[in-house]
Amino acid sequence: MIFSIFFFIFGLAHADPSWRWTNATKIVEKHEFYTNNEMITRPANSWQTLFAVLYNDANLKTFKDCLFFKVPGEEPGILKLKTIGQNDKCESFIFSPGDEQWTDIKALQFSVEGKFLSLSITNKKFEVEQWSAALFNVFSHPEPKMLMSSAEYRSPKVMYLTPYKGTKMVRPQKSLLQDLKVCHEVSDDCKILSPSVCSQCPNGWHEITNGCPQSPKFCGQKECGQKNGPACRRGFKYQKKEIPFSCRDDSSFAYCAKGLTIQCQGNLPYCL
Amino acid sequence: MSRDNSIIPKIIVILGFLSVVGIILLFFRSRPDFQNKINRPSSPEKLFAQVILAAEPKIIKLWEEGDRFIKKDGLTCENEILFEKGVGRSYYQCQPHFWQCYWSGGVKKKPALKIDLFGQSFHVRAKANFQSIPQYSTDSRYYEILKGPYEGLNFHYGVLVELSIDEVPGMSWPLILTDTCRDVFLPERIYGYGKTTRGEDFTWDNFGRKIFIDKFYVSNQQVNEWHLLRGQSELITKDRSLWPAPALLSSKDQAAYCSFWGKRVLEAKLFDAATMTPTDQKNPLPDQVARPQTPWQRDIGKSFLGMARINPDYQLTPLDCQLAQVKGCTHKLYTTDSVTWMGMNYALGFYPEALVNYREPNKNLKTSSRFQDPSSPVHELGILGKWKGVQDKEVPVAFRCYEEVSL
Incomplete structure (x- = not known):
């Protein structure tokens, strides 16, 4: 012994x-x-x-x-x-x-x-x-495919921590991103100013759709499509045509609840 | 001219020929497989790592497909998790209570995973190194639920476990198992919402969006985990027979539950996308977006629901109840026969389901359920009702979450 x-x-x-x-x-x-x-x-x-x-x-x-x-x-x-x-x-x-x-x-x-x-x-x-x-944990995100789970898309199925000898209570400590903090910075002209760190938001995230393939995102959750709030993202390919990148010219990339109309503030659509 | 009778050129030709043949044979020879041959590591740390690495497929199988380890007579750990005939095997997949049961000896007496490596048998086992959950039992746990994310580790729900090897004593390896069983990807394409009515055909697309939808309703067992993690253990459901059943929360609590895990309550347009089978799955940009009436048949008249509408004496078959659990069907949970084109379950029948609807906020309930006769007109895709957000014992309302992942 x-x-x-x-x-x-x-x-x-x-x-x-x-x-x-x-x-x-x-x-x-x-x-x-x-x-x-x-x-x-x-x-x-x-x-x-x-x-x-x-x-x-x-x-x-x-x-x-x-x-x-x-x-x-x-x-x-x-x-x-x-x-x-x-x-x-x-x-x-x-x-x-x-x-x-x-x-x-x-x-x-x-x-x-x-x-x-x-x-x-x-x-x-x-x-x-x-x-x-x-290197057990080195992982590159796969392209999602049919029947893939979010866990498989974002990380390895098993994540190894540091092994140890003897007795120890593993008690993880973590750092958090605060709600409403920008987690994916995208400019009005669709330039990605910083890569997305939204996966670090503890309570999910929401986006303010602006017609870009990726819209600016913020930690925390917020509803869309409601009166005086940001419009919801509808997509930019379902129209099957090249649409001008301007909220005022064509706001079909967003939608509001029935009965409300889209008002543009810059390139950001709001529901009134 | 005299011919050169010297033997030297002949020898050179023969040697040259043999060299060429030798090179060709060398090229086609069977090579020892250096890549796959791993020598036994000299240090115990590296031996430990090699054995754990070799055990990974078995560990993943035990976690993801725990149901495969259950024999006909079920489980023998009633104080941890029940085995019931009316509960599908999916309930035991990525199930921490099954993990606890397995390592406590509730599935087989000697639960260690045997790994043969370097000419030796190693026995990998989980350690009961985590605090007990007094609400369940006083026993130490073989796992701890973690709510992510952590820096550098990208997960919302993780199960922290620790492994040891009998033959390499004194060492432990903590690792996190992720929930790969819970949700399923919604392919990127054009979708339709609701029924096509005159002048209104609401289509949308999710290109560039990574959306994952829960396969099943959120269960009481899952909600218990939420209560424990947020320090409201007095709210947990203690009756284990109710654990697989859908959690019946108010709309406010449903949103809080999903948000806790970085998710949202399923949206009506996502429900339609997940249940309305596309006409051509290979074409993500179709000219027209179909609105089938059921997940299995475009025209409801050809399904048992359509037949029940015209024939009041229609007798439900077991197959009908697998597709859509309607009034008159046996109550079953975690069944997978109703799976839709993209992998979600419970499109029609089963429980009324709460949905968030930003387009038509008053249409926030999938009304088709096991509380309605098969002949009811509510059993059809695109038919939604209104729910006030408060549970009613007569008509319980289930829910599920979805997540959009941004990397």
């Missing part, structure tokens, strides 16, 4: 960090020039960001592990890992001390392919250490 506890403690202390990346949700900031499995030799003596891994801990808090490499030149290479907040940029920490560091590196290769990440580290004695992790 004592031996097994020692074995696990010892194992954790010496585990390569790729262990905690198995529940990564995204690989970001990947070096734009290095290709998979390329031996990294240039630019010699410089610090480079190889990639960053976004992952959630057992309490559903998101972290980012940045992996930096000092390319071997006059001196052997150094691999450095720094854990930062998910919204921070790795670039800002490239010269900061790492949380973990591996020195005396003769050669390094890495690869991020699909759901698999690997690193091959060769030291001065030409001993090779392999790090690898299957």
Whole structure:
């Protein structure tokens, strides 16, 4: 028993960090020039960001592990890992001390392919250490098809959190977007000013239709089509003709309750 | 001229020929499958991860298709979830109470999932690591319901569970199971709302919109989860036999329930879209949008409902009751034989259903139900009535939610 506890403690202390990346949700900031499995030799003596891994801990808090490499030149290479907040940029920490560091590196290769990440580290004695992790949570949204559920469209069927040893009560903490906060910013001329984060609205969202393929959206729910309120979205293809993009010229992209008429305020239709 | 009788050129030709044949044979040789061969990881952490990864299909099957694990004699955990003949198997899919029952030994005595890997058998099991729900029992739970979303994890409803492996002791892996059984995608195309009347043919489209509609009515068991999560446990339905039945909430509470999960109460035009089978499903931009009278037949006269209208002595068959549970049918819940073209259930018959109608706000109720004779004219698509938003014991009103996903 004592031996097994020692074995696990010892194992954790010496585990390569790729262990905690198995529940990564995204690989970001990947070096734009290095290709998979390329031996990294240039630019010699410089610090480079190889990639960053976004992952959630057992309490559903998101972290980012940045992996930096000092390319071997006059001196052997150094691999450095720094854990930062998910919204921070790795670039800002490239010269900061790492949380973990591996020195005396003769050669390094890495690869991020699909759901698999690997690193091959060769030291001065030409001993090779392999790090690898299957990225369980990396997910690209599929195109919805018949009989697909919203859960399958938005995330993997199983989302892995950080595994742990011993006893622990998993108690997730979360951050929320407030109701009425803009979650998808679209200008009057249909330019998407920021990507949609409406899936982070705790109570759903509503849109103020403006005739664009995507209309501006806000957290929280609001009814449409009622007197003195925004009109409802009706679509922009059911007419089967090219319609001018102007609420005043053709407001058929929206509708109100029977008996009410559409009044345009700019390109936004309201029901009066 | 003397011919060159040297043997060297011949040897060169033969060697060249053999080299070419060798290269061709090398090209067609059977290669060892390096991709699929995974060596047993040296660290316990990685071994643990590999086994859990290998167990994923079985875990998903247990969660999504729990009903397949139920034997003929049903379940033996009456204190958790009941097994009743009048309740369809869909009730046990993505069902946290079934998950609790399974891991408590209510389905089979040894519930561990056996995984054969690296020449060894591993036993994966869920841990009862979550707080009990005193309203149900004092037992620790094998799950906890989570209301999302969380940063980086995109879900509204999630079931947090923890897995361990007997052969790799001391380690746990928490993971979230999502509700992949609840709703179904409404394809992007032109749809019609209501009946076509003189001068009025309301069509609309959902191109660019990702709309998902609940397959079934919201049940008492689902509403219990809502009550518990928002701290109103005194409102839960304790009688387990009522759990699969539709929740009977006021229109205000229906909206609050759906909103809690980032959804909305189903709209009348979406109900029509989900039930009126398109004439040509391959053409999303048809010239005309049909308004069939039933989900199964364009003309109601050819269906049992039409026959019942002209024949007062019409005898309902079991098949009729599967398509539309009307007055005279046996009461059944979570049945799937009434499924529509896009995967939603209960288009006609079953329960009156509350709908939100922004076009005609007073038409907010699907009136066709199990409380109406088969000959009633309400059993037809596009026929809506008015509901004041308050439940009445005589005519209970069910509801379901839909969600538009914006990524």
